[in-house]
Amino acid sequence: MSSGTAADDQFYREYILDHYKNPRNYGRLEHPDISHEEDNPLCGDVVGMDFRVNDGVIEDVRFHGRGCAISQASASLLTERLKGLALDEAKKIDKNDVLGELGIQISPARIKCALLSLKVLKVGAYGLADDEDEE
Amino acid sequence: MSTNGARRLDVAAIRNDFPIFETGIVYLDSANTSQRPRQVTGAMLDYFEHFNSNIHRAAYHIAEVATERYEGTREKVRAFINAASTKEVIYTRGTTEAINAASTKEVIYTRGTTEAINLVAYAWGRKNVRAGELIVLTILDHHSNIVPWQILAAANGARIEYVDIDEKGELRQDQFHELLKRSPRLVAFSQVSNALGTINPAREMVAAAKAAGATVLVDGAQGAPHQGVDVRALGCDFYAFSGHKMLGPTGAGVLYGRRELLEAMDPFQSGGDMIKTVRIEGTTYHDLPWKFEAGTQAIGEVIGLGAAVDYLSGLGMEAVRAHEREITEYAYEALSDIEGLTLYGPPPSRRAGVISFSLEGIHPHDLATIADRDQVCLRAGHHCAMPLMTRLGVAATARASFYVYTQKDEVDRLVGSIKEAQRIFK
Numbered sequence: 417m418s419s420g421t422a423a424d425d426q427f428y429r430e431y432i433l434d435h436y437k438n439p440r441n442y443g444r445l446e447h448p449d450i451s452h453e454e455d456n457p458l459c460g461d462v463v464g465m466d467f468r469v470n471d472g473v474i475e476d477v478r479f480h481g482r483g484c485a486i487s488q489a490s491a492s493l494l495t496e497r498l499k500g501l502a503l504d505e506a507k508k509i510d511k512n513d514v515l516g517e518l519g520i521q522i523s524p525a526r527i528k529c530a531l532l533s534l535k536v537l538k539v540g541a542y543g544l545a546d547d548e549d550e551e
Numbered sequence: 552m553s554t555n556g557a558r559r560l561d562v563a564a565i566r567n568d569f570p571i572f573e574t575g576i577v578y579l580d581s582a583n584t585s586q587r588p589r590q591v592t593g594a595m596l597d598y599f600e601h602f603n604s605n606i607h608r609a610a611y612h613i614a615e616v617a618t619e620r621y622e623g624t625r626e627k628v629r630a631f632i633n634a635a636s637t638k639e640v641i642y643t644r645g646t647t648e649a650i651n652a653a654s655t656k657e658v659i660y661t662r663g664t665t666e667a668i669n670l671v672a673y674a675w676g677r678k679n680v681r682a683g684e685l686i687v688l689t690i691l692d693h694h695s696n697i698v699p700w701q702i703l704a705a706a707n708g709a710r711i712e713y714v715d716i717d718e719k720g721e722l723r724q725d726q727f728h729e730l731l732k733r734s735p736r737l738v739a740f741s742q743v744s745n746a747l748g749t750i751n752p753a754r755e756m757v758a759a760a761k762a763a764g765a766t767v768l769v770d771g772a773q774g775a776p777h778q779g780v781d782v783r784a785l786g787c788d789f790y791a792f793s794g795h796k797m798l799g800p801t802g803a804g805v806l807y808g809r810r811e812l813l814e815a816m817d818p819f820q821s822g823g824d825m826i827k828t829v830r831i832e833g834t835t836y837h838d839l840p841w842k843f844e845a846g847t848q849a850i851g852e853v854i855g856l857g858a859a860v861d862y863l864s865g866l867g868m869e870a871v872r873a874h875e876r877e878i879t880e881y882a883y884e885a886l887s888d889i890e891g892l893t894l895y896g897p898p899p900s901r902r903a904g905v906i907s908f909s910l911e912g913i914h915p916h917d918l919a920t921i922a923d924r925d926q927v928c929l930r931a932g933h934h935c936a937m938p939l940m941t942r943l944g945v946a947a948t949a950r951a952s953f954y955v956y957t958q959k960d961e962v963d964r965l966v967g968s969i970k971e972a973q974r975i976f977k
Binding site for chain 2: 425427428433437458459460461462482483484485486523526529
């Protein structure tokens with residue numbers, strides 16, 4: 417059995433569980449300028465994002481979906497960072513930024529969960545069909 | 552407990568045959584792939600170190616030994632599934648490739664179940680399933696018993712109907728019989744569901760489908776390793792299973808096919824070893840079962856499969872079933888006691904050693920990660936049964952599955968991991 421309390425859990429840290437249970441910017445936008453959804457066929461996780469963009473700046477963002485704590489917390493954290501950011505700056509966010517924000521060691525088996533929301537952002541922002549580089 | 556008559560497995564002795572348990576892991580993913588005893592890896596090592604050579608071709612001693620062991624496995628498999636002839640036993644790489652065996656002529660090696668089913672869909676299906684004809688599958692099936700038929704239907708213009716499940720996760724027999732009235736060309740279903748553990752009434756279903764004039768394929772990937780099978784009593788036309796789910800290595804599976812069907816089928820893959828003569832004007836194919844075993848086969852793996860069949864036969868499938876039932880009943884009860892846990896599928900008396908479940912507020916992948924920290928190997932996902940997951944209204948479940956080496960204290964460890972996950976996510 418693992419020991420310790422939830423607060424000092426190295427993986428399921430308190431702020432990750434907080435973002436999972438109380439996701440920020442959760443829901444849908446009416447008439448979004450960009451809307452995109454991706455799923456992870458391995459586990460059935462889904463993350464979608466709606467963006468309102470004005471003068472090249474992300475004025476508002478909402479995410480929706482379902483999945484594990486890692487995919488949902490990662491999406492929640494990402495939306496906090498995106499709000500008010502220039503779309504060009506948002507495009508520069510890479511996988512190290514997202515993993516750094518999560519702040520935990522992600523095993524290879526869970527990396528797709530952590531990066532699902534980034535894939536939504538990239539494909540949505542660039543209008544790309546698929547962005548394998550971010551996997 | 553219904554173990555009357557059956558020998559009890561000596562699980563402690565069995566575990567000594569599996570070096571992997573020295574690592575301390577709790578392995579609850581045998582429906583995915585089983586562990587392998589020293590007897591299996593030893594038989595393979597013996598081949599690689601002492602008589603490694605190609606079969607059916609060479610005129611020297613070690614090649615004769617290799618051929619004898621490779622073909623000897625076919626007789627072991629024939630007896631294990633009670634095929635009439637070894638000519639009906641075709642090796643495949645896994646279940647998908649393997650569904651065929653009454654004579655050893657009916658026992659065809661494949662890579663596994665997937666390859667076996669693909670073999671039937673290609674070599675039998677393309678020639679025999681015509682535009683507008685009906686293929687009956689079930690919502691319980693593994694992707695390997697769905698996708699090959701979807702490809703066939705798209706190519707030949709056939710239609711597919713799926714038998715639904717009831718609230719207990721059992722096939723709706725009323726609906727199945729309604730579909731049979733429409734004279735399907737093919738009926739394909741699994742003996743045991745890999746995702747829910749449901750044991751289908753295979754014998755009754757085969758009989759009804761045959762009476763309706765259908766050709767019947769039974770996916771035995773979860774059946775042969777846990778329930779065993781008598782293909783002649785079952786009465787199906789094709790039966791496929793994988794070695795790696797029944798203590799054997801990956802890369803070796805079996806297709807059983809009724810001889811007259813196999814005789815009439817064209818080859819699946821072609822090349823070396825599956826021919827009699829090749830001339831510029833044309834080629835004559837080899838006799839059964841070799842017609843379906845083109846190219847150099849997975850010789851070491853097939854030899855390993857033979858050792859796995861010996862191992863299971865030594866335990867006795869009756870005792871294997873009794874042990875799994877005991878563990879499954881124990882686990883079902885232990886998991887039922889946990890608040891916020893939902894169990895899927897039929898009661899333990901009507902299921903094999905597979906338990907799918909979900910926890911309120913905790914994604915299966917998070918549970919699997921937490922269990923992994925306790926060295927508990929638990930499957931999380933859709934179990935290659937996405938139509939079933941959609942039917943159940945979930946994206947994924949957690950799944951614990953058991954085999955001859957599973958002990959009750961391992962179930963207790965799983966319960967501990969679940970409680971740990973609930974503590975973290977509370």
